[in-house]
Amino acid sequence: MLTPNALNAYRGRSVLVTGGLGFIGSNLAHRLVEIGDVEVALIDSLVEEQGGNLFNVEDIKDRVSIHIADLEDSSLVSHLVAGVDYIFNLAGNVSHLDSMSFPLRDLELNCAAQLSLLEACRSFNPHARIVFTSTRQVYGKPLYLPFDEEHRCAPVDINGVHKLAAEQYHLLYHRAYGVRATCLRLTNTYGPRQLMGHNRQSVIAWFIRRALDGQPIELFGEGRQKRDFNYVDDVVEALLMVGASEKTEGEVYNLGSPEPVTLAHLAEELIWLTGKGSLSYVPFPPERQLIDIGNCYSSYRKIAEDAGWEPSVNLRDGLERTVEYYRKHQVHYWKENVDPVPRSLTRA
Numbered sequence: 001m002l003t004p005n006a007l008n009a010y011r012g013r014s015v016l017v018t019g020g021l022g023f024i025g026s027n028l029a030h031r032l033v034e035i036g037d038v039e040v041a042l043i044d045s046l047v048e049e050q051g052g053n054l055f056n057v058e059d060i061k062d063r064v065s066i067h068i069a070d071l072e073d074s075s076l077v078s079h080l081v082a083g084v085d086y087i088f089n090l091a092g093n094v095s096h097l098d099s100m101s102f103p104l105r106d107l108e109l110n111c112a113a114q115l116s117l118l119e120a121c122r123s124f125n126p127h128a129r130i131v132f133t134s135t136r137q138v139y140g141k142p143l144y145l146p147f148d149e150e151h152r153c154a155p156v157d158i159n160g161v162h163k164l165a166a167e168q169y170h171l172l173y174h175r176a177y178g179v180r181a182t183c184l185r186l187t188n189t190y191g192p193r194q195l196m197g198h199n200r201q202s203v204i205a206w207f208i209r210r211a212l213d214g215q216p217i218e219l220f221g222e223g224r225q226k227r228d229f230n231y232v233d234d235v236v237e238a239l240l241m242v243g244a245s246e247k248t249e250g251e252v253y254n255l256g257s258p259e260p261v262t263l264a265h266l267a268e269e270l271i272w273l274t275g276k277g278s279l280s281y282v283p284f285p286p287e288r289q290l291i292d293i294g295n296c297y298s299s300y301r302k303i304a305e306d307a308g309w310e311p312s313v314n315l316r317d318g319l320e321r322t323v324e325y326y327r328k329h330q331v332h333y334w335k336e337n338v339d340p341v342p343r344s345l346t347r348a
Contacts, residue, residue, distance in 0.1 A: 001312070002240055007035055009244035014039040014084045018071060018117065019091035020064075021046065023194040024133065024186075026056035027232045028088055028239060033060045040064040041080055043071070043091070047109070050093060051195030055332040071113035074120065081117070082124040086243050089117060089132040092166070096137060097287065099159035110162035111169075118173045130170065130181040131243045136254065136298050138164040138185060146228075146260075146299040149185075149252055156293060167252065174250045182242050183252045187298055191232030191318065192325035196333040204229060204266065208319075209334070211270040211277035212326060220284040220292070223264030228257035228297035231318035234311040241307045253303040257311055260297035269316060273323050 015032055019025040020042025032038045042064055046052040057064060069076050071091055081087065092110045093099060099106035114132075121128055139147055140154035155161045170181040190204040199206035210217045238255055242248045264279070271277045284292065303309045313321075326333060 002237060002244075003308075006241055006244040010035050010086070010240070011037040013086060014041070015086045015088065016041045016043065016080055016084045017088045017090060018043050019052070019089075020044050021052040021054060021056055021066070022090065023051050023056075023191075024189060024232060024235060024239075025088070025090045026053075026193050027191065028090070028236045029057055029064055030060055031233075031236045031240065033063050041067065041084070043067045043069055043077070043080060045070045045091070047093075049098075049195075049198060053193070053195075053332065055329070056193040072116045074116060077117060078120045078124050081120045081128065084125060084128055087117075087121070087128050087130045088239055088243065089114070089130055089170075091117075092133075092163070093159065094135070096157045096159045099162070100157055100287065100290070103158045106158050106162055110159065111165050114166040114169055118169055118179065121179055122173060122177045126178055127180065129243055129249075130179060131239055132166065132170045132181060132183045133239075134163045134167050134183050134185045134252075135160065136185050136187045136296065137293075138167070139296075141293045142296055145295060146256065146297050147254075148299040149254055149302055156290075171250065171252070180249045182248045182250070184238060184242060184303075185252065185254045185298070186230070186235060187254070187256055188227050188229045189232055189235050190229055191322050193232075194322075194333075196326065197335060203227075203263065207267055207270050208322060208326060211267075211274040212323065212330070214276040216278045216280035217267040217270070218280045218282045219264055219267060220282060222281060223262055223267065223279075225263050225292070226260045226295040226297055227263065227266075228260045229266070229315055229318070230255055230257055230311055231313035231321070234313055237312075238303065238307075238309045241309050242303070245307050247306055248303075251302075251306070253306070254298040254300050255303065255309075255311075256298040256300035257315075259315060260295075261315065266315075269319055270323070273316075273319055
């Protein structure tokens with residue numbers, strides 16, 4: 001949980017969240033509004049099938065400013081960056097499968113856009129505090145478990161390569177220009193406000209949808225792959241704790257969980273919680289087998305030591321909260337882009 005000092009670090013300050021209409025960004029926006037006395041701006045390009053959804057901020061839309069634009073819109077981004085105290089940089093493509101099918105699109109979203117933001121920071125606000133969200137996919141197939149930040153990086157897909165490059169951009173700008181950046185390598189995040197329209201981003205989100213729809217949950221192989229999962233509220237706390245700490249500047253941190261579980265166990269939990277769904281064991285599709293990394297879970301010891309972060313929501317409680325949210329708001333998530341807006345819209 002955030003300490004009083006960490007809470008005070010944000011009160012009376014301004015915060016920019018890139019990817020602010022997406023899953024983690026919108027949950028972060030809600031938490032910042034809850035803290036109080038925080039000026040919150042969100043920027044999101046609402047790229048199709050990436051998870052941006054205006055409903056995600058429906059209940060706080062009058063307490064934040066919303067800008068529908070690309071990070072490569074240099075004039076707007078420069079304006080938003082100038083004078084802001086904190087930047088939580090969550091924008092980008094997170095689909096490993098899509099990155100292999102559309103590598104140049106992934107390059108644009110995960111590299112070019114990040115350089116555009118960093119250039120704006122260098123030119124107009126080099127003292128802004130930046131927290132960038134990367135992925136544990138940068139490690140590739142683990143050589144040991146749980147893997148720590150010293151593990152070699154050998155991504156098995158385009159998305160992992162580009163996320164690693166974006167990390168290095170942030171760290172280079174820290175070393176060369178004094179940009180106050182930190183990188184968080186997220187594992188499998190789940191919870192309310194997540195994209196549920198297709199199965200190319202999050203295995204847990206798709207499992208939840210299949211269970212709530214009373215459909216078979218397909219497990220590749222026998223579902224024995226172990227993963228660690230973080231409830232989104234814990235991830236938001238990690239972002240805020242790191243952002244409030246000078247000690248973490250220029251560092252890279254893993255998130256993780258003390259209870260890695262098999263995908264089969266995850267599916268069984270969801271079937272039990274929803275009272276619906278079933279298990280179906282299917283062969284690995286070739287395109288997924290190509291980028292599968294087997295068992296994969298990380299050590300979060302470094303962030304625990306440096307920032308005091310540990311996950312607090314166990315898997316069953318997190319799944320219960322998530323299932324309840326989608327039972328109430330299913331209509332806003334089962335279809336893609338249910339709240340489309342013109343890309344030129346800017347609301348202040």
